[in-house]
Amino acid sequence: MSKRNKHLGSTLDDFLKEEGIYEAAKTEAVTRVISWQLAEEMRKKGINKTQMAELMHTSRTQVDRILRAKGNVTIETLQRAAALVGRELHLELV
Numbered sequence: 001m002s003k004r005n006k007h008l009g010s011t012l013d014d015f016l017k018e019e020g021i022y023e024a025a026k027t028e029a030v031t032r033v034i035s036w037q038l039a040e041e042m043r044k045k046g047i048n049k050t051q052m053a054e055l056m057h058t059s060r061t062q063v064d065r066i067l068r069a070k071g072n073v074t075i076e077t078l079q080r081a082a083a084l085v086g087r088e089l090h091l092e093l094v
Contacts, residue, residue: 028069031069031073032069034069034078034089035066035067035068035069037087038066038067038078038081038082038085039067041082041085041086041087042085044085045085045086047084047085049063049064049067052081052084055084056077056080056081056084058077062077063081066078066081075089075091
């Protein structure tokens with residue numbers, strides 16, 4: 001007789017919490033969504049990475065980090081990037 005999957009019927013959140021990786025996974029997901037949204041707005045406005053770096057007064061490497069959702073990007077940096085593509089970054093405690 002095969003063993004029953006203990007996660008069968010549980011939610012993804014429940015599974016991630018049981019594995020002890022819920023917060024890390026949630027942070028990664030939010031970061032990726034914001035990065036994707038910035039990239040989409042840049043595409044819509046015809047702004048490439050080099051131009052974005054110039055507008056932000058930073059390096060293209062930093063823009064790459066933001067758009068790849070890698071490294072420790074500050075909220076201030078995300079707010080500046082959002083403003084440059086005509087958007088606002090909203091954070092809230094819920």
